[in-house]
Amino acid sequence: MRRARPLLGTIVEIEVDGVAQADAERAIARAFEAVSLVQRLMSFHDAGSDIGRINRAAFRKPVAVHPWTARVLRHAAAFHAASNGLFDCAVGFELMRRELLPSNDLDHVCKGDFSAVRLSEDRSVRLTAAVAIDLGGIAKGYAVDRAVASLRAAGVRCATVNAGGDLRVMGEIDQPIHVHVPGRGLLQAGLLRNGAIATSSSFATVGRNGAPESPDSTADRRAYSVVAPSCIVADSLTKILVQSGEPQHPCFGRFGATAFISGGDLQSMAA
Incomplete structure:
Protein backbone atom coordinates (compact mmCIF):
# COMPACT_ATOMS: atom_id res chain seq x y z
CA MET A 1 0.00 0.00 0.00
CA ARG A 2 1.27 3.46 -0.90
CA ARG A 3 0.04 6.83 0.32
CA ALA A 4 1.32 10.38 -0.30
CA ARG A 5 0.80 13.77 1.36
CA PRO A 6 2.21 17.27 0.84
CA LEU A 7 4.51 17.91 3.81
CA LEU A 8 7.91 19.48 4.48
CA GLY A 9 7.66 21.52 1.30
CA THR A 10 7.55 18.39 -0.85
CA ILE A 11 5.52 15.24 -1.39
CA VAL A 12 6.09 12.58 1.26
CA GLU A 13 5.37 9.03 0.10
CA ILE A 14 5.01 6.04 2.41
CA GLU A 15 4.75 2.50 1.10
CA VAL A 16 4.32 -0.63 3.23
CA ASP A 17 4.22 -4.32 2.32
CA GLY A 18 3.26 -7.52 4.10
CA VAL A 19 0.56 -5.96 6.30
CA ALA A 20 -3.22 -6.29 6.19
CA GLN A 21 -4.93 -3.30 4.57
CA ALA A 22 -6.56 -1.94 7.73
CA ASP A 23 -3.33 -2.28 9.70
CA ALA A 24 -1.39 -0.65 6.88
CA GLU A 25 -3.77 2.32 6.78
CA ARG A 26 -3.40 2.88 10.52
CA ALA A 27 0.36 2.50 10.46
CA ILE A 28 0.76 4.90 7.55
CA ALA A 29 -1.54 7.47 9.19
CA ARG A 30 0.57 7.40 12.36
CA ALA A 31 3.75 7.73 10.34
CA PHE A 32 2.36 10.82 8.61
CA GLU A 33 1.49 12.23 12.05
CA ALA A 34 5.15 11.90 13.02
CA VAL A 35 6.23 13.74 9.87
CA SER A 36 3.64 16.45 10.54
CA LEU A 37 4.96 16.93 14.06
CA VAL A 38 8.49 17.44 12.77
CA GLN A 39 7.13 20.07 10.38
CA ARG A 40 5.25 21.87 13.16
CA LEU A 41 8.24 21.86 15.49
CA MET A 42 10.96 22.82 13.04
CA SER A 43 9.36 25.12 10.48
CA PHE A 44 11.26 28.35 9.84
CA HIS A 45 8.07 29.93 8.50
CA ASP A 46 5.98 29.39 11.66
CA ALA A 47 6.78 31.93 14.37
CA GLY A 48 5.25 29.60 16.95
CA SER A 49 7.40 26.58 16.08
CA ASP A 50 10.43 25.71 18.18
CA ILE A 51 12.69 27.16 15.50
CA GLY A 52 10.52 30.25 15.14
CA ARG A 53 10.72 30.88 18.88
CA ILE A 54 14.48 30.28 18.99
CA ASN A 55 15.10 32.73 16.14
CA ARG A 56 12.96 35.42 17.75
CA ALA A 57 13.89 35.14 21.42
CA ALA A 58 16.81 32.83 22.24
CA PHE A 59 19.42 35.58 21.90
CA ARG A 60 17.67 37.30 24.84
CA LYS A 61 16.60 34.33 27.00
CA PRO A 62 16.63 30.52 26.94
CA VAL A 63 13.87 28.87 24.90
CA ALA A 64 12.60 25.40 25.85
CA VAL A 65 12.13 23.00 22.94
CA HIS A 66 10.58 19.59 22.23
CA PRO A 67 12.83 16.51 22.64
CA TRP A 68 12.80 15.93 18.86
CA THR A 69 13.99 19.47 18.18
CA ALA A 70 16.71 19.07 20.79
CA ARG A 71 17.82 15.83 19.16
CA VAL A 72 18.07 17.43 15.73
CA LEU A 73 20.02 20.38 17.14
CA ARG A 74 22.47 17.98 18.80
CA HIS A 75 22.96 16.20 15.48
CA ALA A 76 23.45 19.56 13.76
CA ALA A 77 26.10 20.51 16.31
CA ALA A 78 27.92 17.20 15.75
CA PHE A 79 27.89 17.61 11.96
CA HIS A 80 29.02 21.23 12.27
CA ALA A 81 31.97 20.27 14.48
CA ALA A 82 32.97 17.21 12.44
CA SER A 83 32.93 19.15 9.16
CA ASN A 84 34.79 22.17 10.52
CA GLY A 85 31.74 24.30 9.81
CA LEU A 86 30.85 23.08 6.33
CA PHE A 87 27.51 21.87 7.68
CA ASP A 88 25.85 24.90 9.25
CA CYS A 89 22.19 25.40 10.11
CA ALA A 90 22.69 29.02 11.16
CA VAL A 91 22.19 30.18 7.58
CA GLY A 92 18.93 32.07 8.10
CA PHE A 93 20.57 35.47 7.61
CA GLU A 94 21.99 34.47 4.23
CA LEU A 95 18.74 32.90 3.07
CA MET A 96 16.73 35.95 4.13
CA ARG A 97 19.22 38.27 2.45
CA ARG A 98 18.68 36.37 -0.79
CA GLU A 99 14.90 36.45 -0.19
CA LEU A 100 14.78 32.66 -0.05
CA LEU A 101 13.19 32.79 3.41
CA PRO A 102 10.79 35.35 4.94
CA SER A 103 12.24 37.91 7.34
CA ASN A 104 9.08 38.70 9.33
CA ASP A 105 10.00 39.83 12.88
CA LEU A 106 13.64 38.92 12.21
CA ASP A 107 15.21 42.30 11.50
CA HIS A 108 17.56 41.74 14.45
CA VAL A 109 19.23 38.71 12.85
CA CYS A 110 22.91 38.95 12.03
CA LYS A 111 25.39 36.82 10.14
CA GLY A 112 27.05 34.07 12.16
CA ASP A 113 27.43 30.32 12.45
CA PHE A 114 26.15 27.39 14.47
CA SER A 115 28.77 27.86 17.17
CA ALA A 116 26.41 30.53 18.55
CA VAL A 117 23.86 27.84 19.49
CA ARG A 118 23.89 26.53 23.06
CA LEU A 119 21.69 23.57 24.04
CA SER A 120 21.35 22.72 27.74
CA GLU A 121 20.56 19.37 29.33
CA ASP A 122 17.06 20.63 30.13
CA ARG A 123 16.47 21.14 26.37
CA SER A 124 16.60 24.91 26.57
CA VAL A 125 18.31 26.75 23.74
CA ARG A 126 20.07 30.08 23.84
CA LEU A 127 22.00 32.00 21.22
CA THR A 128 25.23 33.85 21.97
CA ALA A 129 24.63 35.89 18.81
CA ALA A 130 21.40 36.81 17.03
CA VAL A 131 21.72 34.21 14.29
CA ALA A 132 18.75 32.54 12.61
CA ILE A 133 18.54 28.76 12.48
CA ASP A 134 17.07 26.96 9.48
CA LEU A 135 16.82 23.18 9.77
CA GLY A 136 15.91 22.69 6.12
CA GLY A 137 19.11 20.74 5.57
CA ILE A 138 18.48 18.15 8.28
CA ALA A 139 14.85 18.08 9.47
CA LYS A 140 13.51 16.31 6.39
CA GLY A 141 15.87 13.41 6.96
CA TYR A 142 14.88 13.26 10.61
CA ALA A 143 11.20 13.25 9.65
CA VAL A 144 11.82 10.23 7.42
CA ASP A 145 13.51 8.46 10.33
CA ARG A 146 10.58 9.26 12.64
CA ALA A 147 8.15 7.86 10.07
CA VAL A 148 10.17 4.65 9.83
CA ALA A 149 10.30 4.37 13.62
CA SER A 150 6.53 4.81 13.76
CA LEU A 151 5.99 2.11 11.14
CA ARG A 152 8.30 -0.28 12.97
CA ALA A 153 6.46 0.34 16.25
CA ALA A 154 3.20 -0.54 14.46
CA GLY A 155 4.60 -3.92 13.45
CA VAL A 156 5.54 -3.08 9.87
CA ARG A 157 8.70 -4.86 8.72
CA CYS A 158 8.95 -3.81 5.08
CA ALA A 159 8.48 -0.17 4.07
CA THR A 160 9.83 2.76 2.09
CA VAL A 161 9.56 6.42 3.08
CA ASN A 162 10.49 9.07 0.50
CA ALA A 163 10.43 12.80 1.23
CA GLY A 164 11.46 14.57 -1.94
CA GLY A 165 14.53 12.43 -2.53
CA ASP A 166 15.38 11.76 1.10
CA LEU A 167 14.59 8.07 1.18
CA ARG A 168 14.82 5.27 3.70
CA VAL A 169 14.16 1.59 3.12
CA MET A 170 13.18 -0.83 5.89
CA GLY A 171 13.26 -4.56 5.29
CA GLU A 172 15.43 -7.40 4.03
CA ILE A 173 14.58 -6.96 0.34
Missing part, protein backbone atom coordinates in the same frame (compact mmCIF):
# COMPACT_ATOMS: atom_id res chain seq x y z
CA ASP A 174 16.90 -5.00 -1.96
CA GLN A 175 15.12 -1.95 -3.35
CA PRO A 176 16.19 -0.32 -6.65
CA ILE A 177 17.25 3.28 -6.05
CA HIS A 178 17.23 6.13 -8.56
CA VAL A 179 19.07 9.44 -8.30
CA HIS A 180 17.80 12.66 -9.86
CA VAL A 181 20.64 14.16 -11.88
CA PRO A 182 20.01 17.80 -12.91
CA GLY A 183 19.23 17.96 -16.59
CA ARG A 184 19.06 14.19 -16.94
CA GLY A 185 16.16 13.11 -14.73
CA LEU A 186 16.07 9.87 -12.75
CA LEU A 187 18.94 7.44 -13.27
CA GLN A 188 19.38 4.12 -11.50
CA ALA A 189 22.04 4.20 -8.79
CA GLY A 190 21.88 0.65 -7.42
CA LEU A 191 20.10 -1.30 -4.71
CA LEU A 192 19.45 -0.41 -1.07
CA ARG A 193 18.47 -2.58 1.88
CA ASN A 194 17.75 -1.34 5.43
CA GLY A 195 19.35 2.03 4.84
CA ALA A 196 18.87 5.58 3.65
CA ILE A 197 19.97 7.73 0.73
CA ALA A 198 19.71 11.47 0.21
CA THR A 199 20.63 13.48 -2.87
CA SER A 200 21.28 17.20 -3.22
CA SER A 201 22.60 19.62 -5.82
CA SER A 202 24.96 22.56 -5.58
CA PHE A 203 22.22 25.14 -6.08
CA ALA A 204 20.09 23.55 -3.34
CA THR A 205 22.74 23.90 -0.64
CA VAL A 206 23.71 26.86 1.51
CA GLY A 207 26.65 26.67 3.87
CA ARG A 208 29.82 28.45 4.80
CA ASN A 209 30.44 29.50 1.20
CA GLY A 210 26.94 30.85 0.60
CA ALA A 211 24.72 29.77 -2.27
CA PRO A 212 24.42 30.56 -5.96
CA GLU A 213 21.96 33.35 -6.70
CA SER A 214 20.02 31.01 -9.00
CA PRO A 215 20.63 27.87 -11.04
CA ASP A 216 21.58 28.55 -14.65
CA SER A 217 23.32 26.91 -17.57
CA THR A 218 26.72 27.34 -15.91
CA ALA A 219 25.64 25.75 -12.64
CA ASP A 220 27.00 22.44 -11.43
CA ARG A 221 24.68 19.84 -12.96
CA ARG A 222 25.82 16.92 -10.86
CA ALA A 223 23.92 15.08 -8.14
CA TYR A 224 25.53 14.62 -4.74
CA SER A 225 24.35 11.52 -2.89
CA VAL A 226 25.05 9.96 0.50
CA VAL A 227 24.04 6.49 1.67
CA ALA A 228 23.86 6.02 5.45
CA PRO A 229 22.15 3.92 8.13
CA SER A 230 19.72 6.76 8.92
CA CYS A 231 18.18 9.50 6.81
CA ILE A 232 19.17 12.32 9.15
CA VAL A 233 22.80 11.39 8.51
CA ALA A 234 22.34 10.96 4.76
CA ASP A 235 20.41 14.24 4.42
CA SER A 236 22.90 16.28 6.43
CA LEU A 237 26.05 14.87 4.89
CA THR A 238 24.96 15.73 1.36
CA LYS A 239 25.63 19.36 2.29
CA ILE A 240 29.18 18.48 3.27
CA LEU A 241 29.64 16.56 0.02
CA VAL A 242 28.38 19.47 -2.10
CA GLN A 243 30.69 21.98 -0.45
CA SER A 244 33.78 19.81 -0.15
CA GLY A 245 33.39 17.91 -3.43
CA GLU A 246 35.21 15.08 -1.68
CA PRO A 247 33.52 11.66 -1.44
CA GLN A 248 36.51 10.66 0.70
CA HIS A 249 35.87 13.40 3.29
CA PRO A 250 36.46 11.94 6.78
CA CYS A 251 32.93 12.85 7.87
CA PHE A 252 31.45 10.06 5.79
CA GLY A 253 33.42 7.28 7.42
CA ARG A 254 32.92 8.81 10.85
CA PHE A 255 29.14 8.60 10.52
CA GLY A 256 29.06 5.25 8.71
CA ALA A 257 28.15 6.77 5.34
CA THR A 258 29.19 6.36 1.71
CA ALA A 259 29.22 9.28 -0.73
CA PHE A 260 29.15 9.51 -4.51
CA ILE A 261 28.85 12.24 -7.10
CA SER A 262 26.77 11.52 -10.20
CA GLY A 263 27.28 13.27 -13.52
CA GLY A 264 25.53 12.81 -16.81
CA ASP A 265 26.74 9.22 -17.14
CA LEU A 266 26.18 8.45 -13.45
CA GLN A 267 29.82 7.67 -12.76
CA SER A 268 30.16 7.12 -9.02
CA MET A 269 32.92 7.63 -6.52
CA ALA A 270 32.50 5.53 -3.40
CA ALA A 271 33.83 6.65 -0.05
Whole structure:
Protein backbone atom coordinates (compact mmCIF):
# COMPACT_ATOMS: atom_id res chain seq x y z
CA MET A 1 0.00 0.00 0.00
CA ARG A 2 1.27 3.46 -0.90
CA ARG A 3 0.04 6.83 0.32
CA ALA A 4 1.32 10.38 -0.30
CA ARG A 5 0.80 13.77 1.36
CA PRO A 6 2.21 17.27 0.84
CA LEU A 7 4.51 17.91 3.81
CA LEU A 8 7.91 19.48 4.48
CA GLY A 9 7.66 21.52 1.30
CA THR A 10 7.55 18.39 -0.85
CA ILE A 11 5.52 15.24 -1.39
CA VAL A 12 6.09 12.58 1.26
CA GLU A 13 5.37 9.03 0.10
CA ILE A 14 5.01 6.04 2.41
CA GLU A 15 4.75 2.50 1.10
CA VAL A 16 4.32 -0.63 3.23
CA ASP A 17 4.22 -4.32 2.32
CA GLY A 18 3.26 -7.52 4.10
CA VAL A 19 0.56 -5.96 6.30
CA ALA A 20 -3.22 -6.29 6.19
CA GLN A 21 -4.93 -3.30 4.57
CA ALA A 22 -6.56 -1.94 7.73
CA ASP A 23 -3.33 -2.28 9.70
CA ALA A 24 -1.39 -0.65 6.88
CA GLU A 25 -3.77 2.32 6.78
CA ARG A 26 -3.40 2.88 10.52
CA ALA A 27 0.36 2.50 10.46
CA ILE A 28 0.76 4.90 7.55
CA ALA A 29 -1.54 7.47 9.19
CA ARG A 30 0.57 7.40 12.36
CA ALA A 31 3.75 7.73 10.34
CA PHE A 32 2.36 10.82 8.61
CA GLU A 33 1.49 12.23 12.05
CA ALA A 34 5.15 11.90 13.02
CA VAL A 35 6.23 13.74 9.87
CA SER A 36 3.64 16.45 10.54
CA LEU A 37 4.96 16.93 14.06
CA VAL A 38 8.49 17.44 12.77
CA GLN A 39 7.13 20.07 10.38
CA ARG A 40 5.25 21.87 13.16
CA LEU A 41 8.24 21.86 15.49
CA MET A 42 10.96 22.82 13.04
CA SER A 43 9.36 25.12 10.48
CA PHE A 44 11.26 28.35 9.84
CA HIS A 45 8.07 29.93 8.50
CA ASP A 46 5.98 29.39 11.66
CA ALA A 47 6.78 31.93 14.37
CA GLY A 48 5.25 29.60 16.95
CA SER A 49 7.40 26.58 16.08
CA ASP A 50 10.43 25.71 18.18
CA ILE A 51 12.69 27.16 15.50
CA GLY A 52 10.52 30.25 15.14
CA ARG A 53 10.72 30.88 18.88
CA ILE A 54 14.48 30.28 18.99
CA ASN A 55 15.10 32.73 16.14
CA ARG A 56 12.96 35.42 17.75
CA ALA A 57 13.89 35.14 21.42
CA ALA A 58 16.81 32.83 22.24
CA PHE A 59 19.42 35.58 21.90
CA ARG A 60 17.67 37.30 24.84
CA LYS A 61 16.60 34.33 27.00
CA PRO A 62 16.63 30.52 26.94
CA VAL A 63 13.87 28.87 24.90
CA ALA A 64 12.60 25.40 25.85
CA VAL A 65 12.13 23.00 22.94
CA HIS A 66 10.58 19.59 22.23
CA PRO A 67 12.83 16.51 22.64
CA TRP A 68 12.80 15.93 18.86
CA THR A 69 13.99 19.47 18.18
CA ALA A 70 16.71 19.07 20.79
CA ARG A 71 17.82 15.83 19.16
CA VAL A 72 18.07 17.43 15.73
CA LEU A 73 20.02 20.38 17.14
CA ARG A 74 22.47 17.98 18.80
CA HIS A 75 22.96 16.20 15.48
CA ALA A 76 23.45 19.56 13.76
CA ALA A 77 26.10 20.51 16.31
CA ALA A 78 27.92 17.20 15.75
CA PHE A 79 27.89 17.61 11.96
CA HIS A 80 29.02 21.23 12.27
CA ALA A 81 31.97 20.27 14.48
CA ALA A 82 32.97 17.21 12.44
CA SER A 83 32.93 19.15 9.16
CA ASN A 84 34.79 22.17 10.52
CA GLY A 85 31.74 24.30 9.81
CA LEU A 86 30.85 23.08 6.33
CA PHE A 87 27.51 21.87 7.68
CA ASP A 88 25.85 24.90 9.25
CA CYS A 89 22.19 25.40 10.11
CA ALA A 90 22.69 29.02 11.16
CA VAL A 91 22.19 30.18 7.58
CA GLY A 92 18.93 32.07 8.10
CA PHE A 93 20.57 35.47 7.61
CA GLU A 94 21.99 34.47 4.23
CA LEU A 95 18.74 32.90 3.07
CA MET A 96 16.73 35.95 4.13
CA ARG A 97 19.22 38.27 2.45
CA ARG A 98 18.68 36.37 -0.79
CA GLU A 99 14.90 36.45 -0.19
CA LEU A 100 14.78 32.66 -0.05
CA LEU A 101 13.19 32.79 3.41
CA PRO A 102 10.79 35.35 4.94
CA SER A 103 12.24 37.91 7.34
CA ASN A 104 9.08 38.70 9.33
CA ASP A 105 10.00 39.83 12.88
CA LEU A 106 13.64 38.92 12.21
CA ASP A 107 15.21 42.30 11.50
CA HIS A 108 17.56 41.74 14.45
CA VAL A 109 19.23 38.71 12.85
CA CYS A 110 22.91 38.95 12.03
CA LYS A 111 25.39 36.82 10.14
CA GLY A 112 27.05 34.07 12.16
CA ASP A 113 27.43 30.32 12.45
CA PHE A 114 26.15 27.39 14.47
CA SER A 115 28.77 27.86 17.17
CA ALA A 116 26.41 30.53 18.55
CA VAL A 117 23.86 27.84 19.49
CA ARG A 118 23.89 26.53 23.06
CA LEU A 119 21.69 23.57 24.04
CA SER A 120 21.35 22.72 27.74
CA GLU A 121 20.56 19.37 29.33
CA ASP A 122 17.06 20.63 30.13
CA ARG A 123 16.47 21.14 26.37
CA SER A 124 16.60 24.91 26.57
CA VAL A 125 18.31 26.75 23.74
CA ARG A 126 20.07 30.08 23.84
CA LEU A 127 22.00 32.00 21.22
CA THR A 128 25.23 33.85 21.97
CA ALA A 129 24.63 35.89 18.81
CA ALA A 130 21.40 36.81 17.03
CA VAL A 131 21.72 34.21 14.29
CA ALA A 132 18.75 32.54 12.61
CA ILE A 133 18.54 28.76 12.48
CA ASP A 134 17.07 26.96 9.48
CA LEU A 135 16.82 23.18 9.77
CA GLY A 136 15.91 22.69 6.12
CA GLY A 137 19.11 20.74 5.57
CA ILE A 138 18.48 18.15 8.28
CA ALA A 139 14.85 18.08 9.47
CA LYS A 140 13.51 16.31 6.39
CA GLY A 141 15.87 13.41 6.96
CA TYR A 142 14.88 13.26 10.61
CA ALA A 143 11.20 13.25 9.65
CA VAL A 144 11.82 10.23 7.42
CA ASP A 145 13.51 8.46 10.33
CA ARG A 146 10.58 9.26 12.64
CA ALA A 147 8.15 7.86 10.07
CA VAL A 148 10.17 4.65 9.83
CA ALA A 149 10.30 4.37 13.62
CA SER A 150 6.53 4.81 13.76
CA LEU A 151 5.99 2.11 11.14
CA ARG A 152 8.30 -0.28 12.97
CA ALA A 153 6.46 0.34 16.25
CA ALA A 154 3.20 -0.54 14.46
CA GLY A 155 4.60 -3.92 13.45
CA VAL A 156 5.54 -3.08 9.87
CA ARG A 157 8.70 -4.86 8.72
CA CYS A 158 8.95 -3.81 5.08
CA ALA A 159 8.48 -0.17 4.07
CA THR A 160 9.83 2.76 2.09
CA VAL A 161 9.56 6.42 3.08
CA ASN A 162 10.49 9.07 0.50
CA ALA A 163 10.43 12.80 1.23
CA GLY A 164 11.46 14.57 -1.94
CA GLY A 165 14.53 12.43 -2.53
CA ASP A 166 15.38 11.76 1.10
CA LEU A 167 14.59 8.07 1.18
CA ARG A 168 14.82 5.27 3.70
CA VAL A 169 14.16 1.59 3.12
CA MET A 170 13.18 -0.83 5.89
CA GLY A 171 13.26 -4.56 5.29
CA GLU A 172 15.43 -7.40 4.03
CA ILE A 173 14.58 -6.96 0.34
CA ASP A 174 16.90 -5.00 -1.96
CA GLN A 175 15.12 -1.95 -3.35
CA PRO A 176 16.19 -0.32 -6.65
CA ILE A 177 17.25 3.28 -6.05
CA HIS A 178 17.23 6.13 -8.56
CA VAL A 179 19.07 9.44 -8.30
CA HIS A 180 17.80 12.66 -9.86
CA VAL A 181 20.64 14.16 -11.88
CA PRO A 182 20.01 17.80 -12.91
CA GLY A 183 19.23 17.96 -16.59
CA ARG A 184 19.06 14.19 -16.94
CA GLY A 185 16.16 13.11 -14.73
CA LEU A 186 16.07 9.87 -12.75
CA LEU A 187 18.94 7.44 -13.27
CA GLN A 188 19.38 4.12 -11.50
CA ALA A 189 22.04 4.20 -8.79
CA GLY A 190 21.88 0.65 -7.42
CA LEU A 191 20.10 -1.30 -4.71
CA LEU A 192 19.45 -0.41 -1.07
CA ARG A 193 18.47 -2.58 1.88
CA ASN A 194 17.75 -1.34 5.43
CA GLY A 195 19.35 2.03 4.84
CA ALA A 196 18.87 5.58 3.65
CA ILE A 197 19.97 7.73 0.73
CA ALA A 198 19.71 11.47 0.21
CA THR A 199 20.63 13.48 -2.87
CA SER A 200 21.28 17.20 -3.22
CA SER A 201 22.60 19.62 -5.82
CA SER A 202 24.96 22.56 -5.58
CA PHE A 203 22.22 25.14 -6.08
CA ALA A 204 20.09 23.55 -3.34
CA THR A 205 22.74 23.90 -0.64
CA VAL A 206 23.71 26.86 1.51
CA GLY A 207 26.65 26.67 3.87
CA ARG A 208 29.82 28.45 4.80
CA ASN A 209 30.44 29.50 1.20
CA GLY A 210 26.94 30.85 0.60
CA ALA A 211 24.72 29.77 -2.27
CA PRO A 212 24.42 30.56 -5.96
CA GLU A 213 21.96 33.35 -6.70
CA SER A 214 20.02 31.01 -9.00
CA PRO A 215 20.63 27.87 -11.04
CA ASP A 216 21.58 28.55 -14.65
CA SER A 217 23.32 26.91 -17.57
CA THR A 218 26.72 27.34 -15.91
CA ALA A 219 25.64 25.75 -12.64
CA ASP A 220 27.00 22.44 -11.43
CA ARG A 221 24.68 19.84 -12.96
CA ARG A 222 25.82 16.92 -10.86
CA ALA A 223 23.92 15.08 -8.14
CA TYR A 224 25.53 14.62 -4.74
CA SER A 225 24.35 11.52 -2.89
CA VAL A 226 25.05 9.96 0.50
CA VAL A 227 24.04 6.49 1.67
CA ALA A 228 23.86 6.02 5.45
CA PRO A 229 22.15 3.92 8.13
CA SER A 230 19.72 6.76 8.92
CA CYS A 231 18.18 9.50 6.81
CA ILE A 232 19.17 12.32 9.15
CA VAL A 233 22.80 11.39 8.51
CA ALA A 234 22.34 10.96 4.76
CA ASP A 235 20.41 14.24 4.42
CA SER A 236 22.90 16.28 6.43
CA LEU A 237 26.05 14.87 4.89
CA THR A 238 24.96 15.73 1.36
CA LYS A 239 25.63 19.36 2.29
CA ILE A 240 29.18 18.48 3.27
CA LEU A 241 29.64 16.56 0.02
CA VAL A 242 28.38 19.47 -2.10
CA GLN A 243 30.69 21.98 -0.45
CA SER A 244 33.78 19.81 -0.15
CA GLY A 245 33.39 17.91 -3.43
CA GLU A 246 35.21 15.08 -1.68
CA PRO A 247 33.52 11.66 -1.44
CA GLN A 248 36.51 10.66 0.70
CA HIS A 249 35.87 13.40 3.29
CA PRO A 250 36.46 11.94 6.78
CA CYS A 251 32.93 12.85 7.87
CA PHE A 252 31.45 10.06 5.79
CA GLY A 253 33.42 7.28 7.42
CA ARG A 254 32.92 8.81 10.85
CA PHE A 255 29.14 8.60 10.52
CA GLY A 256 29.06 5.25 8.71
CA ALA A 257 28.15 6.77 5.34
CA THR A 258 29.19 6.36 1.71
CA ALA A 259 29.22 9.28 -0.73
CA PHE A 260 29.15 9.51 -4.51
CA ILE A 261 28.85 12.24 -7.10
CA SER A 262 26.77 11.52 -10.20
CA GLY A 263 27.28 13.27 -13.52
CA GLY A 264 25.53 12.81 -16.81
CA ASP A 265 26.74 9.22 -17.14
CA LEU A 266 26.18 8.45 -13.45
CA GLN A 267 29.82 7.67 -12.76
CA SER A 268 30.16 7.12 -9.02
CA MET A 269 32.92 7.63 -6.52
CA ALA A 270 32.50 5.53 -3.40
CA ALA A 271 33.83 6.65 -0.05
